[in-house]
């Protein structure tokens with residue numbers, strides 16, 4: 001008797017629970033396809049809302065006010081003095097107080113290694129790290145994935161691998177390699193397929209299916225890029241005699257040994273060679289419309305002087321450096337600590353000082369991460385052999401606090417951070433609907449607290465696939481990312497990501 005009574009009471013309850021579970025878990029699937037409406041894309045249940053802050057970085061300076069976001073677009077921007085109390089009560093407002101609101105970072109140089117080497121990084125982990133670091137768009141390099149992105153077919157594989165797996169927006173550079181460089185229709189088909197520009201190496205890349213180009217390849221590549229008005233990014237190092245034979249006579253655990261195998265003359269030689277063809281990019285030149293962007297400059301002396309000279313003559317040339325060259329110096333790299341190995345190498349403290357000077361003067365145009373992870377085994381952390389370990393720094397999540405923490409002593413301003421990380425990169429990549437807090441632009445935004453300090457230790461969630469290989473582990477930084485919005489979706493807030501990966505692909509039209 002008691003048992004039947006219990007059944008009678010339990011059955012309707014169970015049915016109710018089942019119905020609720022269905023509503024929560026099954027039905028949302030029907031609208032997961034439509035990105036903007038999918039609640040799982042955002043930690044915020046609104047499509048139309050305002051964000052207030054005392055420090056909004058706009059093209060017209062830092063203001064106190066509110067930004068209105070509707071359907072992923074910035075639809076208005078109101079100064080605090082013009083913002084009426086009556087308006088405030090009618091709409092959803094997220095008030096960040098003193099925290100800084102600025103455009104999300106655009107990282108034009110990241111290796112996510114997907115497909116083919118996703119055990120090194122991959123789209124999900126890499127873009128989660130980006131979101132946690134305030135990066136709202138990144139442009140993935142054509143090498144380290146397998147195969148390399150050198151044709152429409154291989155680009156298609158990238159696109160497939162990225163679909164529904166990216167937490168921020170992702171675009172792609174295509175590879176300029178000997179196989180396609182002298183074949184304009186091959187290059188055109190790659191550009192037609194949507195790469196934002198091309199990338200080439202002037203020395204061995206470390207990846208067998210991505211061979212280096214010579215200056216003829218580069219010249220031909222530029223003439224095709226001119227028609228598309230897209231850039232060529234160049235890893236500018238050229239193999240020359242090094243200060244020591246191959247390093248094998250010297251201690252491979254000493255950073256100095258590695259540094260001597262890749263002297264500044266490698267960068268200078270490559271840049272001199274490269275700049276012999278950039279006059280074609282001038283107004284009226286045979287490759288007008290093409291642009292050359294030198295990636296990860298490390299040498300702040302002769303190499304930089306050559307770039308300044310070319311710019312002065314009207315060549316369409318820009319240059320980036322990376323946070324690791326601005327944060328670290330050769331002197332402080334511990335013996336055998338291959339987490340710091342990258343190419344070109346991190347040079348001495350006097351060079352780092354000159355790099356900062358060039359940043360502050362505007363001689364270096366922008367920053368990028370050159371996030372290039374691998375699996376820990378290839379970093380040879382226990383051997384500590386600098387000559388054999390994989391070269392690449394893992395940094396994606398930390399580039400904003402690193403730029404700010406190390407730049408503070410040089411008087412870096414919020415506007416400079418936006419110029420180096422959002423405005424200039426958006427122009428390089430041709431992403432004209434991004435890069436500024438301005439009416440009509442996409443609502444790709446970061447909220448961060450410049451004054452908040454934190455330590456990157458085991459307690460701090462790092463979203464790289466292999467957190468242990470980051471050279472920033474153990475550093476104390478200032479500049480904590482609070483919230484990241486990608487096309488109006490709140491994709492990251494206080495350590496938590498939105499569950500679905502709703503970043504969009506950025507293909508050139």
Ligand SMILES: NC(=O)N[C@H]1NC(=O)NC1=O
Nearest residue numbers: 205206342343372391392
């Ligand atoms: N292949 C690759 O990622 N190489 C990068 N790593 C690095 O340190 N410099 C590079 O160009």
Ligand SMILES: [Zn+2]
Nearest residue numbers: 235295296343
């Ligand atoms: Zn490189």
Ligand SMILES: [Zn+2]
Nearest residue numbers: 109141370372
């Ligand atoms: Zn790189």
